[in-house]
Amino acid sequence: MKTLISGVMLMLCIGIATTTYSQGTTGAKPKLFSNYPGKIICSEQELSKVFAAGVNHTIDLNFSDNFLFSGTVTSNVVKYANLQTATIKSPFFADAVFAISKITNADKSTSYIGRIINTKYFDGYELKKDAADNYQLIKIETDQVIQVCSQN
Numbered sequence: 001m002k003t004l005i006s007g008v009m010l011m012l013c014i015g016i017a018t019t020t021y022s023q024g025t026t027g028a029k030p031k032l033f034s035n036y037p038g039k040i041i042c043s044e045q046e047l048s049k050v051f052a053a054g055v056n057h058t059i060d061l062n063f064s065d066n067f068l069f070s071g072t073v074t075s076n077v078v079k080y081a082n083l084q085t086a087t088i089k090s091p092f093f094a095d096a097v098f099a100i101s102k103i104t105n106a107d108k109s110t111s112y113i114g115r116i117i118n119t120k121y122f123d124g125y126e127l128k129k130d131a132a133d134n135y136q137l138i139k140i141e142t143d144q145v146i147q148v149c150s151q152n
Helices: 002-026 044-052
Strands: 039-042 058-064 067-080 083-090 096-104 110-117 123-129 135-141
Touching (some): 039 058, 044 083, 044 096, 044 110, 067 096, 110 135
Antiparallel strands (some): 039 135, 058 067, 083 096, 110 123, 123 135
């Protein structure tokens, strides 16, 4: 009897593992930025250009020799005295959106945060400051940072 139960349990585990694996791979998203490095240096001067651009203007952000993000500014809003947020939609990256915010700190310094994301793709970038105070776009897995909302 123990052998039968062990056999059934083994088959059940194999069935669950196979189903889980097949569900995970059939809906796999393609990578949008597979030809680009994991880290891309961004100058503050280039980031600041976003906030001078008006809505519906085309902007080219040349972050490095091998990464140009070009697109149309879809919004540029001052939300508070110390916060401005803009979005750029790029047809060159399958309509990926670069959402970026500029924060004016209490000491009048400026900080930037943002992400480049397309929900149809597996990868994107997050804008972060490193230990040496340099901004970098760091490659991310979008499913790790985007919550999928379902309506019932």
